[in-house]
Amino acid sequence: MEQLFYYLKVSWFSIKRAPLPYMLTVLILSLGLGVFFSNATFYYRMNSDPLPDKSDKLFFPMMMLVPYQCSDCKAPPVLSYSNVAKLAASDIPSARAAMYSADGYLRQHAAQPPTPVTVRITQRDFFSMFDVPLLHGTIWPDNQARDELLLSKATAEKILGRTDVVGQQLLLDDRLFTIIGVLDDWQMLPKLYDAYNRQYLNPAEDIYLPLESGYDYNYLSNNNSSTYDDADYRKLATDGRTKAIHQLQYWVQLDTPAQQQAYRQFMANLVTDEKAAGRHPSPEANQLVMLRDIVRYFGGESADIKAFAIVTLLFLLVSVFNASHLSLNRYLSNQYEFSLRRALGANRSQLQMQLLVDMGLMSTFTLAGAAVIAYGCTKLMNSLWPANRLFASWDVQLMLALAVLTLFCSYLVTLYPSLRASFGSLNKQLKE
Template sequence: MQNFSYYLRLSLHNIKRAPLPYALTLMILSIGLGVFFSNATLYYWMNRDPLSEQSHMLFFPRINAVEQACDSCLTPLRVLSYKDVQKLSSSAIPSAQAGMFQSGGYARVPNTQNGPTPVTIRVTQRDFFTLFNAPFLHGQTWADNEARMELILHYNAALKFFGRTDVLGQQLLLDGELYTIVGVLENWQMLPKLYDVNNGLAITPVEEIYLPWETAYNLGIKSNSTTQSRDSRNYNENFAVNGREGEFYQAQFWVRLDTPAQQAAYRQFMDNLVASEKEAGRHPRPNGNLLHNMLDIAEAFNERNRQLDAFAMVSVLFLLVCLFNASHLSLNRYMASQFEFSLRRALGASRLQLQGQLLTDVLVNGVLAFILALLFAVLMLLLINQLLPATSALNNWQPGLILLMFGVALLASYLVTVYPAWRASYSPLNQQLKA
């Protein structure tokens, strides 16, 4: 500890003796790390596994069920109709399954002076909360998948409308319809939101209100993200019937298949389903059954954010350039102190002691660079959010991520310092003393 204290004082003394070269080296290193940290944060959140304990068991089935014949249409639509969801959920193979889509509306507390507030809505079925580990703070999900005038609030929505979370039994007006609150979720977020990657929704916060699937069809509630109609029906009229019976595509459908045997059995179920539909004169298109795992869904739907990938690659290259330049400046600074290294060696300092001084320099540089890099990273994230507004939900630094960033800062500081220090301390001693 005494040696470390001495090495620390010596490092600070060297900084004070040549503050401008050191500040320039530190600034270049910090800018490179800051740009890298900002882009690495976005890349981490976009490519992480949000449900590592069960993502390998979650699947999105797709069938080529459009009733218009098309021999060249080999790939199913990315959204399903009400009839598709009904057919795909007729199997008892999955341990959980739910149809869903995102919508929007205006909500307010009845008998108050507050006006309607825009909200995001997830129309879904009861197994949604099991599939995606959405934990309840109060209450529970619906007893079944029948239509009911009940809804579930997210933690943030409960605070927004009531100022508290224990609101079971309270009522909420949603687009003019009165609902009873039967559950409140914890402050839960899923990033990326892989259960709905259409139109960039994967990097948006989870919804504020959860509404029963059958209720939404009864009331004519439609998706506000992706909808397609493949027939001549007027879906603005009698949606309770037309939305269920027609070729109106807006839903996602997820199943949980716990074992490879279940996955194989469900694929066989899909094949049998399509075969029976073809025998009945439906499903005229080629068999294009697909079963996507959750971690592959963004790639399968071509919804991977290529801009963030490009930013990540550029940030790595920029960091390498900054490391090279900072190392060059550091070499000049250490070579200027070469005589001091030689004198310490002549007075009996061992190579281990010189390495101790080197590691202390690395620690000091790493800590200072890490602090400055975080400041640059915040500025970069604000700039990226202006260029790509949808990334605003990804600006979250968890303790583990910050610790990893600190490790990267120490490694970068070591790479910048190790060669200059080696050149200064391990060149021939007699040559240095003569100089």
């Protein structure tokens, strides 16, 4: 420990001897690391797997179950109520959930101003499929229509001021609903269960309502809906269930390759049956897309973030090169000191230890500077791309990654000076 303090003291004297080149080296390296880390944070979170244990078991089935003929069309991302019922007729999946999102207004009583909320209209398996945590209460026991809803934790605190509110009633669009559950803190990042039209960038919904109730009360999708016949969107309770109003996303859980193959065969058989019945004249275009591939399938990957990540990586490499050049200049100015220590008996391992302490000290200053610069860049990106705000948070894992990256870059910056100091010709160094 005493030797370590001695090395730190020597490093500090070296910094005080030439503070400006040292500060410039730290600043350049901090700038490169901070800018890169802020962009890498967005890229990492947008491409992370929110359900690593299930991402290869949850699938998004799509079929060309439409009443027109198209030889080169892709299967639409949303299905009608009747088509979902046909897909749900199979007992192959271990869980299944149809869903869509809608808008609504929530308040505690008629005298209170209404609060705009987003509503996830879905079925009971949604919560188990996507590992949605429950803080209080329970979910619906079946998929029947019920005047019962679940609240997010933030919505419960905002509207009612607390989370233990099971059994209370709220007005959703002036209809009275009973609260049966409150979710714990939960935000799937990215929100892959709603990936179409880049909805995966949006926060989780405020309210969760049974699918049948959503149709009974004519909640139209706020994301994507279309119709292929004479249907009235305002009459989901009737036309929505019987006509070709497409607005439902459908997810199934297939735990084994055998289940996945069996469900693909089921979808193929369903197309055959539909064609035999004279419906849906288009060629088969079935898709069974895995959860982790859903954003790529819809072409919703953020090209801006990817491009910025590449550019900032190049900027980091340039910063490392420039910082290394400044570090070499510092070594040249201190070369006589290193040579004298070697002449007085310091071996190469002792010189290497001194340079490692120098690197550790520089890494500490650089890490602090990089964190400040990364924070500022993240705030700037949040103002430029508000939709990406959810992906700007840091956790322990990301901070450790920044620390490791800082150590690695600091090592690269001091590598060549370290080799020159330890393995250069002593006679030549003393003459210089």
